[in-house]
Amino acid sequence: MRLTGRDEDALALVEAYAREQGMWFTPENEPVFSDRLELDMSKVVPSLAGPKRPQDRVALL
Incomplete structure (x- = not known):
């Protein structure tokens, strides 16, 4: 967000919210995934x- 020119107040608000919700990434807390998707790219x-x-x-093609 900093690279898009957001002010420091907006950055602090988003970070505080994401941390409170458990959505803030830190290397110490690896994400845990409960599902796995397989995608056949030839059908996309x-x-x-x-x-x-x-x-x-x-469809565009």
Whole structure:
């Protein structure tokens, strides 16, 4: 956030919130993952979908 020009008050607020919620990364606390996803990249295609009707996705290729 510092690289996007946010002021120090905004940085402190976000850091305090993230720490309180347990979302702040520190090397001492490795994340624990409960699920694993496998993704077949050969089936991924670029596409667009609108916010009103995401089910009407349009493939770009």
